[in-house]
Amino acid sequence: MPEAPKNSLKPTDYNFGEQSKKTLQFIEDATSNPDEVQKKVLEEILSRNAHVEYLQRHGLNGHTDCETFKKLLPVITYEDIQPDINRIANGDTSPILCSKPISEFLTSSGTSGGERKLMPTIEEELGRRSLLYSLLMPVLNQFIPGLEKGKGMYFLFIKSEAQTPGGLLARPVLTSFYKSSHFKNRLFDPYTNYTSPDESILCPDSYQSMYSQMLCGLCQRNEVLRVGAVFASGFIRAIRFLEKHWQLLCNDIRTGIINPQITDPSVREAVMKILKPDPKLADFIEAECNLESWQGIITRLWPNTKYVDVIVTGTMSQYIPTLDYYSNGLPLVCTMYASSECYFGVNLNPLCKPSEVSYTLIPTMAYFEFLPVHRNNGVANFISMPKSLNEKEQQELVDLVDVKLGQEYELVVTTYAGLYRYRVGDVLRVAGFKNKAPQFNFICRKNVVLSIDSDKTDEVELQNAVKNAVNHLVPFDATLAEYTSYADTTTIPGHYVLFWELSFNGSTPIPPSIFEDCCLTVEESLNSVYRQGRGSDKSIGPLEIKIVEPGTFDKLMDYAISLGASINQYKTPRCVKYAPLVELLNSRIMSNYFSPKCPKWIPGHKQWGNKNCN
Numbered sequence: 125m126p127e128a129p130k131n132s133l134k135p136t137d138y139n140f141g142e143q144s145k146k147t148l149q150f151i152e153d154a155t156s157n158p159d160e161v162q163k164k165v166l167e168e169i170l171s172r173n174a175h176v177e178y179l180q181r182h183g184l185n186g187h188t189d190c191e192t193f194k195k196l197l198p199v200i201t202y203e204d205i206q207p208d209i210n211r212i213a214n215g216d217t218s219p220i221l222c223s224k225p226i227s228e229f230l231t232s233s234g235t236s237g238g239e240r241k242l243m244p245t246i247e248e249e250l251g252r253r254s255l256l257y258s259l260l261m262p263v264l265n266q267f268i269p270g271l272e273k274g275k276g277m278y279f280l281f282i283k284s285e286a287q288t289p290g291g292l293l294a295r296p297v298l299t300s301f302y303k304s305s306h307f308k309n310r311l312f313d314p315y316t317n318y319t320s321p322d323e324s325i326l327c328p329d330s331y332q333s334m335y336s337q338m339l340c341g342l343c344q345r346n347e348v349l350r351v352g353a354v355f356a357s358g359f360i361r362a363i364r365f366l367e368k369h370w371q372l373l374c375n376d377i378r379t380g381i382i383n384p385q386i387t388d389p390s391v392r393e394a395v396m397k398i399l400k401p402d403p404k405l406a407d408f409i410e411a412e413c414n415l416e417s418w419q420g421i422i423t424r425l426w427p428n429t430k431y432v433d434v435i436v437t438g439t440m441s442q443y444i445p446t447l448d449y450y451s452n453g454l455p456l457v458c459t460m461y462a463s464s465e466c467y468f469g470v471n472l473n474p475l476c477k478p479s480e481v482s483y484t485l486i487p488t489m490a491y492f493e494f495l496p497v498h499r500n501n502g503v504a505n506f507i508s509m510p511k512s513l514n515e516k517e518q519q520e521l522v523d524l525v526d527v528k529l530g531q532e533y534e535l536v537v538t539t540y541a542g543l544y545r546y547r548v549g550d551v552l553r554v555a556g557f558k559n560k561a562p563q564f565n566f567i568c569r570k571n572v573v574l575s576i577d578s579d580k581t582d583e584v585e586l587q588n589a590v591k592n593a594v595n596h597l598v599p600f601d602a603t604l605a606e607y608t609s610y611a612d613t614t615t616i617p618g619h620y621v622l623f624w625e626l627s628f629n630g631s632t633p634i635p636p637s638i639f640e641d642c643c644l645t646v647e648e649s650l651n652s653v654y655r656q657g658r659g660s661d662k663s664i665g666p667l668e669i670k671i672v673e674p675g676t677f678d679k680l681m682d683y684a685i686s687l688g689a690s691i692n693q694y695k696t697p698r699c700v701k702y703a704p705l706v707e708l709l710n711s712r713i714m715s716n717y718f719s720p721k722c723p724k725w726i727p728g729h730k731q732w733g734n735k736n737c738n
């Protein structure tokens with residue numbers, strides 16, 4: 125198996141040329157014989173875990189070959205292993221899924237029963253995640269040389285963590301990574317040289333974290349060669365923060381003293397090492413921010429920036445126009461594809477257009493399988509609730525090296541941490557090959573209809589939430605005739621919009637407060653990731669209900685039929701994305717209402733009690 129490159133160098137003798145060469149060679153090796161690497165990965169996973177309860181339960185009996193594995197192990201979703209996960213969460217330390225101790229749970233933005241899915245992980249997975257990160261800059265350096273001469277201004281954050289009843293930590297994968305020694309004690313590397321002090325990244329207060337990261341980014345503006353965040357929505361939120369707080373930031377730069385709102389002593393100390401009184405810089409920033417137009421603000425304030433490093437594939441593509449506006453069309457670079465289950469792959473052609481981004485899955489990360497997605501008249505076969513695969517469907521899964529160019533697949537992983545033939549929920553399309561390893565376009569997350577930040581709301585969740593909300597209309601003798609939804613990202617942060625057409629038989633008009641209650645009830649009924657985004661993270665704006673004129677949904681149907689939809693098969697789409705449909709709905713609004721407050725949210729799962737409440 126190709127050996128992962130090791131970074132064992134001290135600051136003084138860091139030789140990025142040598143390190144980059146090793147990394148690129150690793151990619152060459154791993155992609156040249158992916159079949160062999162994948163077989164070894166599976167063998168290693170199965171032999172180490174031969175005695176775990178899950179594999180025994182399925183009768184694997186120590187076999188480590190692909191054929192027996194595929195014959196005996198079912199292809200599963202989260203719900204299939206939820207009882208095992210719950211046992212681990214409740215403190216059962218016997219080897220249920222993995223022979224190595226589960227070090228913590230990673231809380232996915234994918235949910236089950238309204239709560240974040242819990243992905244088991246083991247200590248050594250941090251090494252695999254570090255490996256994937258270490259591939260990114262050597263790849264980029266091939267296209268944009270000289271990045272080692274400056275810094276990256278990245279807005280990185282930790283989120284709140286909870287404890288399971290059995291005492292394991294449950295937190296998002298990035299929080300786990302930033303808090304690990306792999307990040308905190310990273311050896312000097314010009315590629316992880318950020319403008320943000322670690323203390324700011326690790327500050328649990330999101331305002332203080334963002335404020336201090338922005339302040340340090342402004343102070344070091346001339347050194348900044350690249351800017352970014354994990355997702356596009358996060359980067360736009362940072363620009364929005366600057367729009368709101370630039371006066372305060374300029375004041376700190378002018379005086380060289382960080383304002384008293386920043387109370388975290390470690391953040392203050394770290395910032396004070398960077399912040400020096402600089403009235404000229406403060407005047408300059410003030411003048412730029414005072415201009416009416418914020419077009420190109422990135423290139424104006426950080427003039428040496430070569431690209432914006434954010435994920436704009438999948439639902440994040442809705443933010444491309446806004447990013448183009450703020451950055452004056454700088455390249456938008458999507459470097460990697462990863463999840464709580466496993467880090468998957470990297471983009472080997474980082475300067476390509478966002479619509480052409482493809483990710484090369486790194487064959488050492490996990491054992492990958494692919495379930496073909498069949499489309500009927502362009503509609504994929506996964507619109508309904510996920511169901512177990514029958515025997516024939518189980519046999520359709522193919523290995524990494526057997527995928528076909530242009531075909532779409534659902535990704536299925538077997539990980540070192542104890543997931544076996546697990547359906548991640550992502551749909552990918554084969555776009556090409558690097559050596560013998562396939563490269564995939566990210567097509568979509570299955571079933572997701574609405575997403576603003578890391579929230580993922582599916583049709584069933586939306587339906588239930590709307591059902592709960594319309595109860596408020598019963599006393600007024602009004603019912604919901606039709607509805608659809610839309611993710612409005614023209615506001616910052618973006619927000620969910622529901623278009624409602626009512627049939628109204630009563631004589632008492634419905635007061636606005638009732639519709640506001642409806643908004644809040646929808647929000648209270650949505651999953652925990654949405655509610656956290658609304659309240660704690662403030663990454664999602666208040667939900668809006670727009671009441672449309674009677675007959676609007678007939679017009680929507682007429683329009684769809686004029687575009688070629690079959691009248692017999694027409695169903696109201698529960699989410700609209702196509703601009704003319706959104707325009708049609710928006711042209712027939714009678715009134716609109718916003719959620720008056722944030723829905724309730726607590727860290728951890730509801731059923732863990734309120735031990736975790738802050």
Ligand code: AMP
Nearest residue numbers: 232233437438460461462463464566569
């Ligand atoms: P989480 O488990 O919360 O870390 O979310 C992982 C999910 O985020 C993946 O399964 C994808 O659906 C999505 N995701 C991660 N990386 C990308 C990417 N580069 N492009 C599009 N979607 C992504």
